[in-house]
Structure formats: structure tokens, C-alpha cells
Amino acid sequence: MHEVAAQGSRPYLTLKLSQRLYSKPPDALDAVERRRVERVAARQFTIEQRILETKEAAQVMLPASSVEQAMSEIRQRYANEDEFLADLEKTGLDLDGLQAAVESDLRFEAVLDRIGNAAETVSTTDIEIFYLIHRDRFRRPENRTLRHILVTINDDVQGSGRRAARSKIDAIRKRLLKVPERFAEQALKHSECPTATNGGLLGTVVRGQLYPELERAGFALPLGELSRVVESPLGFHLIHCVAIEEESELPLSAVREKIAEHLGESRRRAAQKRWIASLLAEPEEA
Numbered sequence: 001m002h003e004v005a006a007q008g009s010r011p012y013l014t015l016k017l018s019q020r021l022y023s024k025p026p027d028a029l030d031a032v033e034r035r036r037v038e039r040v041a042a043r044q045f046t047i048e049q050r051i052l053e054t055k056e057a058a059q060v061m062l063p064a065s066s067v068e069q070a071m072s073e074i075r076q077r078y079a080n081e082d083e084f085l086a087d088l089e090k091t092g093l094d095l096d097g098l099q100a101a102v103e104s105d106l107r108f109e110a111v112l113d114r115i116g117n118a119a120e121t122v123s124t125t126d127i128e129i130f131y132l133i134h135r136d137r138f139r140r141p142e143n144r145t146l147r148h149i150l151v152t153i154n155d156d157v158q159g160s161g162r163r164a165a166r167s168k169i170d171a172i173r174k175r176l177l178k179v180p181e182r183f184a185e186q187a188l189k190h191s192e193c194p195t196a197t198n199g200g201l202l203g204t205v206v207r208g209q210l211y212p213e214l215e216r217a218g219f220a221l222p223l224g225e226l227s228r229v230v231e232s233p234l235g236f237h238l239i240h241c242v243a244i245e246e247e248s249e250l251p252l253s254a255v256r257e258k259i260a261e262h263l264g265e266s267r268r269r270a271a272q273k274r275w276i277a278s279l280l281a282e283p284e285e286a
Contacts, residue, residue, distance in 0.1 A: 021033070047279075048108045051279065057111050066106055070106060140245075142246055144221075147184070148202055151190065169237075180224075193234075
């Protein structure tokens with residue numbers, strides 16, 4: 001079985017990597033893509049074969065259902081059985097070879113899982129140290145929920161030149177100063193931005209997401225206030241501040257679980273890499 005699997009693993013890796021790297025079958029790859037896939041497949045094939053020869057691989061017991069499920073998932077990528085079989089033939093595989101390669105692939109992943117799961121567990125102290133060292137990662141910048149109304153400037157269209165556009169935006173602002181709650185209505189009627197259909201809502205933004213002119217105005221507004229007329233490369237704007245969330249730092253209690261997952265996954269990957277490196281460093285038996 002191992003010999004059959006080894007024969008099928010290389011074309012199966014090519015098939016899998018073609019989909020993973022380029023979302024294409026192997027025969028649809030161009031020359032550059034094919035070279036990359038073949039290079040990665042050759043390297044991974046060497047690693048997989050060394051791993052599958054270890055005592056750890058011999059200890060893995062795969063339930064038949066896992067192989068059947070993997071085969072079923074591969075079949076479901078195709079419109080019908082004929083298309084599936086035709087693609088197998090193009091790749092240089094038959095059903096027996098594919099099944100053996102899939103089983104080897106699952107065994108390879110199971111071995112890596114076992115090695116990764118044996119990595120040092122993450123302690124409470126590890127989590128706290130990571131949080132203290134990387135506190136900048138857990139700062140939430142100030143964000144604001146803003147609406148705007150845009151009137152564009154187009155000197156080539158009658159009634160849309162600079163003077164007309166400014167007159168229009170000034171009139172809108174005058175109405176809104178009297179009745180601020182009409183902002184969404186005025187945006188729907190007059191704004192020349194796609195956000196008009198949603199009451200001019202720009203959404204919740206942080207610094208660096210808007211034009212500098214809009215950012216300066218939007219982040220200077222008190223809650224609920226209407227801006228003066230602001231000009232950007234798009235035209236004239238009115239901005240309304242709907243909500244403000246001040247800069248804050250997430251407490252350790254809110255991120256403890258995520259830090260534990262991050263550290264655990266990092267240690268699992270590191271353990272796997274060390275183990276694979278030690279295998280590849282060992283001379284192969286004559």
C-alpha cells in the first residue's frame with residue numbers, strides 16, 4: 001500500500017497545490033505557475049515520505065470513514081463522475097491511486113497534529129507576559145460613526161460648477177442647522193455619493209481611512225454636531241458625527257483566550273518545524 005501511495009502522492013500533491021495556490025486544475029496552469037507547483041510539490045513529497053516512514057506514522061490509526069469523507073469531498077468539486085474521472089486521468093491517477101494518496105495525506109496530517117499537540121502547553125504566565133510585551137496590539141484606536149452629504153463640482157455640466165455646487169451645499173447646511181434630524185432625508189435627496197441610499201452613512205471609521213480634509217473635520221466634531229462645508233477632491237461635503245468611541249485598551253480578560261490560541265498554535269508549528277528539520281537532517285538508510 002505504501003508503494004501505491006507513494007506513486008500517487010506526487011500527482012495528488014500537484015492536484016492539491018494547483019487548487020490551493022491558483023484555484024486551477026494542473027492542466028490550466030501556465031508555465032510559471034506549473035514550475036512553482038512542481039517545485040513545492042517535490043519539496044513536500046520528500047518531507048511527506050520521510051514522515052510516513054517514521055514510527056509515529058506507524059502508530060496512527062485512520063478510521064475508514066475519514067478516507068471516505070475526504071474522497072467524497074474531492075468528488076463534490078466536480079459537476080459529475082465523468083468529469084471527476086477525466087481530471088484524475090489527466091493528473092496521472094486512478095481511483096486506487098487517489099485513495100492511497102488521500103490516506104497518506106491524512107496520515108501525514110495526523111502525525112503532524114500529534115507532534116504539534118505534544119508541544120509545551122501555554123501557561124497563565126505565558127499569556128500575561130505576551131500581553132504585557134505586546135500591549136500596543138490590544139489598543140483600540142478612536143473611531144467615529146459619520147454621515148456625509150456630497151455635492152460634486154463639474155464645470156463642464158451646467159448647474160454643477162463650483163459656484164452652483166457651493167450654493168447648493170450651503171442651502172442644505174442651512175436647512176440642517178434648523179432641523180438636524182433631517183440629515184438622512186437630505187442625504188437621500190441631494191447627496192451625489194452612493195451612501196445617499198443609506199442616509200449618507202460612511203460607517204464607523206478610524207484615522208487614515210478618509211480623505212485628510214474629511215478626517216480633520218470628522219474627528220474634530222463633537223458628538224451629534226454638523227460640520228462646516230468641507231472641500232475634498234470629490235467636491236463639497238457636510239459631515240455629521242453620529243457616534244464616538246474613544247481610544248481604549250482591551251483588558252487581559254477580553255483577549256486571554258485569543259492569546260492562548262495564538263501562542264498554542266505558534267508552539268505547535270514550531271514543534272512541527274523542529275521535528276521535520278531533525279528528520280531531514282538524519283541520513284537516509286542505505
